[in-house]
Amino acid sequence: MIKISNLSKTFQAKKGTIEALRDVSLEVKKGEIFGVIGYSGAGKSTLIRSVNLLEKPTSGTVSIDGTDITSLSKGELLKARRKIGMIFQGFNLLKTATVYDNIAIPLKLTGVPKEEIDERVNRYLNIVGLADKVDAYPAQLSGGQKQRVAIARALAHEPEVLLSDEATSALDPDTTDAILDLLLKINQELGITILLITHEMHVIQRICDGVAVMENGEIVEQGTTLDVFTSPKHLTTQKFVNSIFNHQLSNDLIDTLRNTGEIISLKFIDHSSQEPALAVVAKKFDVYPNILSGNITQLKSQPFGSLLVHFKGEENEVQKAIHYLQNQGIQTDEVIKHGNNKRIS
Incomplete structure (x- = not known):
């Protein structure tokens, strides 16, 4: 047009x-x-x-x-x-x-x-x-x-x-x-x-x-x-x-969390935003998800959610949980790995 x-x-x-x-x-x-x-x-x-x-x-x-x-x-x-x-x-x-x-x-x-x-x-x-x-x-x-x-x-x-x-x-x-x-x-x-x-x-x-x-x-x-x-x-x-999803965390909180697990950015698109994926992860794997910040909004006609989650647990269990979430259609991005000094911007 x-x-x-x-x-x-x-x-x-x-x-x-x-x-x-x-x-x-x-x-x-x-x-x-x-x-x-x-x-x-x-x-x-x-x-x-x-x-x-x-x-x-x-x-x-x-x-x-x-x-x-x-x-x-x-x-x-x-x-x-x-x-x-x-x-x-x-x-x-x-x-x-x-x-x-x-x-x-x-x-x-x-x-x-x-x-x-x-x-x-x-x-x-x-x-x-x-x-x-x-x-x-x-x-x-x-x-x-x-x-x-x-x-x-x-x-x-x-x-x-x-x-x-x-x-x-x-x-x-x-x-x-x-x-x-x-x-x-x-x-x-x-x-x-x-x-x-x-x-x-x-x-x-x-x-x-x-x-x-x-x-x-x-x-x-x-x-x-x-x-x-x-x-x-x-x-x-x-x-x-x-500006829609502000996931800024204090450096003190990052220092506290990075040695006990990983901080993952999760993006839920359409139907995946309606599934209790984190609850399932906590039951299936030896990890403890803790939502640090997040929001679910609407992109015209599609629900879209963005969460910042701390997964407390051993690295291999955290990776299993991440793979499970990916298979459910949830986009995952590692923000802080075990012991990583990277800051969230």
């Missing part, structure tokens, strides 16, 4: 050339929710603005549903953009216009008939849950309601693709979850492909099918959300994942 190939973007500044994007390539499948995550300055805003050519790339191509939009004329690009909706962090609503007019005015400018405008405005306000705010002004709305109006405005053009530029970063946690649920509903019920950028791993975890991690204008890792969560390879990716 969206294919970005070898995209680069440079800016000229007083201090020299700034490379905002460096040979970026990724694909988003039709009907997918795909997230791009990175810290401030990673280049993700430039990337998403390049998808609809609000920012013209220096080199590379962007194709939407097989059409290379980087090669279109000005008039052709204007038509193509009508199928690419966009929502922003700052809402971008007209302060002196009602909710109705904030959605209707852009439709009027594109030549949509009045009767159809009225039907679309009411339909999409109903979808976003604001049918009762049709005559309200932005100043009378909460941040979450303003973002819902912005989403309805984007949907009113009936796009095939929806771009989200940090759409939840200005919202409180509860409102963020409500907006994410709305985006998931839009994706599932309307079949709209969504590409979003964010600096919050919670957003990726909650609704995304796939994810790309950006740093210094480059994609350093990408894959399905499940693969990236369970086996993060790049240091930046590991930092993001650790």
Whole structure:
């Protein structure tokens, strides 16, 4: 659906050339929710603005549903953009216009008939849950309601693709979850492909099918959300994942435990997160599992758990227990072995 190939973007500044994007390539499948995550300055805003050519790339191509939009004329690009909706962090609503007019005015400018405008405005306000705010002004709305109006405005053009530029970063946690649920509903019920950028791993975890991690204008890792969560390879990716599962232990505790067994990181995926594997291990082998930290969360529709466990016992018994867990579909990583001085970071 969206294919970005070898995209680069440079800016000229007083201090020299700034490379905002460096040979970026990724694909988003039709009907997918795909997230791009990175810290401030990673280049993700430039990337998403390049998808609809609000920012013209220096080199590379962007194709939407097989059409290379980087090669279109000005008039052709204007038509193509009508199928690419966009929502922003700052809402971008007209302060002196009602909710109705904030959605209707852009439709009027594109030549949509009045009767159809009225039907679309009411339909999409109903979808976003604001049918009762049709005559309200932005100043009378909460941040979450303003973002819902912005989403309805984007949907009113009936796009095939929806771009989200940090759409939840200005919202409180509860409102963020409500907006994410709305985006998931839009994706599932309307079949709209969504590409979003964010600096919050919670957003990726909650609704995304796939994810790309950006740093210094480059994609350093990408894959399905499940693969990236369970086996993060790049240091930046590991930092993001650790922000969800923080397994830091004090050095004093590590010194106490390392001579009596091993500390193992366990990752439970899907059905394996529901099995009492540690209880079984304690009965089958001469080891005593002690959970030091952990969490079970949801990756869109899949449960995913991460535990840090101390296995007290002789090394050969601990290894038998680890092999058993692996055979149950549980991913295991040795963090501290018997007598090992390695620290958990």
